[in-house]
Amino acid sequence: MNDALQTASSPRRIRQRNEIAVLQALHHFGSLTRADLARRLRVNRSSSGHIIEALAGDGLVREVESAGRGTANRAGRPGVHLELVPDALGFVGIEIGVEHMGVVEIDLAANVVASEIRPFAGASSDVRVAASEAVRLVLDVVPPERLRRCEGVGVATPSQMDGQGRVRLAPLLGWREVDLADLVRAQLPVRVPVLADNDANAFAIGATYHGQEPPSGVTLFLVMESGVGGGIVFDGKLFRGGNGVAGEVGHLLVPDTDGEYRALERIVGLEVLLDRYCRLAGGNPLLPDLLSDVAAGKLAALGVARDWARALAFGLVQACRIIDPDRIVLGGSVAALYAPMAGHVVDAMAALQDSAFLLPEIVVTELEGSGPAFGAACMMHQRYLSLESQRLSEAADDDG
Amino acid sequence: MNDALQTASSPRRIRQRNEIAVLQALHHFGSLTRADLARRLRVNRSSSGHIIEALAGDGLVREVESAGRGTANRAGRPGVHLELVPDALGFVGIEIGVEHMGVVEIDLAANVVASEIRPFAGASSDVRVAASEAVRLVLDVVPPERLRRCEGVGVATPSQMDGQGRVRLAPLLGWREVDLADLVRAQLPVRVPVLADNDANAFAIGATYHGQEPPSGVTLFLVMESGVGGGIVFDGKLFRGGNGVAGEVGHLLVPDTDGEYRALERIVGLEVLLDRYCRLAGGNPLLPDLLSDVAAGKLAALGVARDWARALAFGLVQACRIIDPDRIVLGGSVAALYAPMAGHVVDAMAALQDSAFLLPEIVVTELEGSGPAFGAACMMHQRYLSLESQRLSEAADDDG
DNA sequence: ATAATATGTTGCACAAACATACAATTCAAT
DNA sequence: ATTGAATTGTATGTTTGTGCAACATATTAT
Numbered sequence: 001m002n003d004a005l006q007t008a009s010s011p012r013r014i015r016q017r018n019e020i021a022v023l024q025a026l027h028h029f030g031s032l033t034r035a036d037l038a039r040r041l042r043v044n045r046s047s048s049g050h051i052i053e054a055l056a057g058d059g060l061v062r063e064v065e066s067a068g069r070g071t072a073n074r075a076g077r078p079g080v081h082l083e084l085v086p087d088a089l090g091f092v093g094i095e096i097g098v099e100h101m102g103v104v105e106i107d108l109a110a111n112v113v114a115s116e117i118r119p120f121a122g123a124s125s126d127v128r129v130a131a132s133e134a135v136r137l138v139l140d141v142v143p144p145e146r147l148r149r150c151e152g153v154g155v156a157t158p159s160q161m162d163g164q165g166r167v168r169l170a171p172l173l174g175w176r177e178v179d180l181a182d183l184v185r186a187q188l189p190v191r192v193p194v195l196a197d198n199d200a201n202a203f204a205i206g207a208t209y210h211g212q213e214p215p216s217g218v219t220l221f222l223v224m225e226s227g228v229g230g231g232i233v234f235d236g237k238l239f240r241g242g243n244g245v246a247g248e249v250g251h252l253l254v255p256d257t258d259g260e261y262r263a264l265e266r267i268v269g270l271e272v273l274l275d276r277y278c279r280l281a282g283g284n285p286l287l288p289d290l291l292s293d294v295a296a297g298k299l300a301a302l303g304v305a306r307d308w309a310r311a312l313a314f315g316l317v318q319a320c321r322i323i324d325p326d327r328i329v330l331g332g333s334v335a336a337l338y339a340p341m342a343g344h345v346v347d348a349m350a351a352l353q354d355s356a357f358l359l360p361e362i363v364v365t366e367l368e369g370s371g372p373a374f375g376a377a378c379m380m381h382q383r384y385l386s387l388e389s390q391r392l393s394e395a396a397d398d399d400g
Numbered sequence: 401m402n403d404a405l406q407t408a409s410s411p412r413r414i415r416q417r418n419e420i421a422v423l424q425a426l427h428h429f430g431s432l433t434r435a436d437l438a439r440r441l442r443v444n445r446s447s448s449g450h451i452i453e454a455l456a457g458d459g460l461v462r463e464v465e466s467a468g469r470g471t472a473n474r475a476g477r478p479g480v481h482l483e484l485v486p487d488a489l490g491f492v493g494i495e496i497g498v499e500h501m502g503v504v505e506i507d508l509a510a511n512v513v514a515s516e517i518r519p520f521a522g523a524s525s526d527v528r529v530a531a532s533e534a535v536r537l538v539l540d541v542v543p544p545e546r547l548r549r550c551e552g553v554g555v556a557t558p559s560q561m562d563g564q565g566r567v568r569l570a571p572l573l574g575w576r577e578v579d580l581a582d583l584v585r586a587q588l589p590v591r592v593p594v595l596a597d598n599d600a601n602a603f604a605i606g607a608t609y610h611g612q613e614p615p616s617g618v619t620l621f622l623v624m625e626s627g628v629g630g631g632i633v634f635d636g637k638l639f640r641g642g643n644g645v646a647g648e649v650g651h652l653l654v655p656d657t658d659g660e661y662r663a664l665e666r667i668v669g670l671e672v673l674l675d676r677y678c679r680l681a682g683g684n685p686l687l688p689d690l691l692s693d694v695a696a697g698k699l700a701a702l703g704v705a706r707d708w709a710r711a712l713a714f715g716l717v718q719a720c721r722i723i724d725p726d727r728i729v730l731g732g733s734v735a736a737l738y739a740p741m742a743g744h745v746v747d748a749m750a751a752l753q754d755s756a757f758l759l760p761e762i763v764v765t766e767l768e769g770s771g772p773a774f775g776a777a778c779m780m781h782q783r784y785l786s787l788e789s790q791r792l793s794e795a796a797d798d799d800g
Numbered sequence: 801a802t803a804a805t806a807t808g809t810t811g812c813a814c815a816a817a818c819a820t821a822c823a824a825t826t827c828a829a830t
Numbered sequence: 831a832t833t834g835a836a837t838t839g840t841a842t843g844t845t846t847g848t849g850c851a852a853c854a855t856a857t858t859a860t
Binding site for chain 4: 412414415418443444446447450451473474475476477478
């Protein structure tokens with residue numbers, strides 16, 4: 001992060017780089033032959049073989065047993081397909097939320113191997129308590145032998161982080177200026193890299209990890225619950241901004257129905273939404289009620305939903321002018337309202353912006369288990385596949 | 401741009417990479433010794449020497465004659481300072497504007513060696529005419545022997561570009577779907593890389609090039625004239641967005657004094673600003689008139705300026721929520737209004753945003769000559785110092 | 801003057817990729 | 831069925847570029 005500009009190559013770091021490129025390629029494309037890899041990485045076939053040999057020796061890569069005969073439709077000797085060894089390594093993600101705490105463990109192939117969610121009174125807990133609770137949950141979920149293979153622990157919290165992963169301010173948890181990663185690291189029985197990040201950022205990375213396509217372009221990610229968080233993913237990597245708080249779409253100023261400007265999350269957030277519907281329709285509706293009423297075409301529900309759509313559209317248009325995403329991904333429980341209102345949102349966006357601009361594709365993700373925890377694990381997975389830790393740590397740093 | 405993810409290293413490409421790292425370091429820090437470079441690039445002193453030897457052989461780097469005795473305040477043999485050979489190479493930037501056309505030539509040290517601005521009826525000219533006019537201007541300004549050393553030509557226009565440098569739409573020039581770079585390339589008598597880009601983007605890169613500090617963080621750049629363009633620079637590189645139209649701050653929706661929201665550039669743009677002042681104060685004021693009236697404390701002028709400041713602040717706050725810049729740079733003639741209104745803008749921003757967010761530093765640049773043309777030249781300079789062209793082109797591409 | 805410290809250069813070793821050749825394996829055509 | 835073309839994986843030797851250690855050099859401090 002600090003030497004973003006000038007990176008020099010050393011004689012054996014070149015191999016490190018190529019091994020990582022192979023791991024990345026295998027991760028994104030599932031299974032490739034040595035010759036495929038040689039073409040893709042622009043190296044000689046023999047070099048590809050050497051690199052694979054080293055990775056196989058480390059147990060990270062293996063040959064696919066019987067790849068099926070479907071591949072051999074071309075003349076020439078068919079190549080042997082290679083794949084990552086899923087359980088060679090593991091990565092753990094922790095989400096510390098306001099009401100719950102979640103842990104997800106993924107393997108080298110980014111498959112979820114274990115996960116659990118547990119109630120936790122985050123709003124009234126000290127940071128140290130939260131950290132030790134989180135570590136206990138990890139130890140409960142991840143057996144010791146898999147923990148030994150763990151190559152990274154990520155912690156996601158609803159908080160503003162500085163660039164170095166310290167918590168600057170977490171109003172929902174009542175924390176400020178704490179090195180959460182350090183606390184967790186100290187409690188863990190194994191010595192692994194621990195990083196903390198914003199939950200929306202983690203969620204964003206997790207959402208891009210599902211698809212197997214090699215990440216490219218700019219994706220704006222929104223998590224809509226009580227608040228509205230956001231993250232920007234650029235060519236598969238997080239765009240954090242100068243102070244680590246980029247993508248705060250929920251704090252965009254958007255005109256409300258009364259003409260006043262408010263933060264977007266104070267218009268389209270869960271509580272506000274239900275509160276408004278309650279005022280029109282009475283009762284004590286929950287989100288599923290609103291959704292079914294919208295589906296049933298009830299006027300009050302449609303009115304609330306239309307206002308929601310208009311505010312969301314305004315915020316999205318603003319964000320599009322700044323970062324020009326080619327994809328917007330909506331997550332969180334409130335995102336379920338998008339499906340019936342998609343037409344309204346798109347129409348409102350088109351009406352609000354200059355016709356010369358393109359509208360990005362907008363999709364909704366279904367969030368399973370703990371999205372931020374999964375994302376936090378993915379961030380460590382991504383980190384492992386990008387020139388850190390691993391064998392590079394064997395070189396002793398003796399720089400002042 | 402396409403292989404953003406997997407890059408592999410070859411055995412002699414490592415040298416290429418290190419040579420570029422040396423050139424970058426010398427560019428950013430002006431003059432360094434071989435030992436300085438070795439430390440900074442984390443290579444051995446002997447390797448540093450070899451790399452310098454090769455670069456000196458190519459005439460790109462030379463030893464500084466007499467560095468003055470100020471350096472030798474430390475024990476030990478003093479190092480020999482090295483510097484880029486400024487006139488070893490050149491880069492040309494062209495701006496094709498609505499009313500004028502500009503050319504700037506810079507050298508390897510990014511110093512301006514030649515520049516000229518010429519009137520040009522861009523709004524009523526065909527693309528081909530514009531391209532050949534631009535090339536003629538280049539040939540007039542850059543003597544043949546320097547053109548032979550040219551390593552890149554950049555073209556900046558007020559237009560939406562796609563990711564590959566094609567003009568998608570240029571309403572001010574009446575163009576659409578043209579490969580401008582290709583047209584210019586075909587007319588040039590020498591074979592050099594030619595790239596086209598948005599003028600605000602070019603301006604942004606040019607503005608970051610002035611300071612000698614190594615670029616880091618996120619900078620939002622605004623050019624305020626009749627319209628308001630913008631660019632985002634992230635660790636010294638442009639953030640273009642998914643479709644190449646990121647940073648369009650001028651199209652942000654901002655509440656006007658009448659409560660309606662409009663595109664920012666339709667509130668703070670030059671013509672609108674003067675028009676409003678005219679309505680209040682009468683006459684036919686120009687920008688300097690408004691500026692001096694503001695300085696003199698005339699109420700009408702102050703009122704217009706305050707409205708301007710409020711709208712600008714709103715737009716900036718919105719942009720900050722999305723990309724979280726640590727620096728905002730204002731350019732263009734209208735930026736002169738910022739200095740007297742800085743307090744108002746900052747206060748308005750602070751009032752509009754959550755107190756948890758930091759306010760970025762806001763500065764104003766003085767624009768000399770043709771900013772976009774200079775920036776376009778800088779973009780080619782930057783490209784040369786970043787793993788393209790140069791000796792890498794000697795490898796024949798035989799990939800399908 | 802001598803010691804200490806830092807720089808630049810030189811000779812040698814090593815790592816890793818490249819180039820080429822060759823065996824292996826499949827499809828297509830005679 | 832046999833041959834030929836195409837493609838993969840591996841083994842040879844070569845080239846390149848860096849790291850390491852030693853040394854001469856140049857300057858400051860004692």
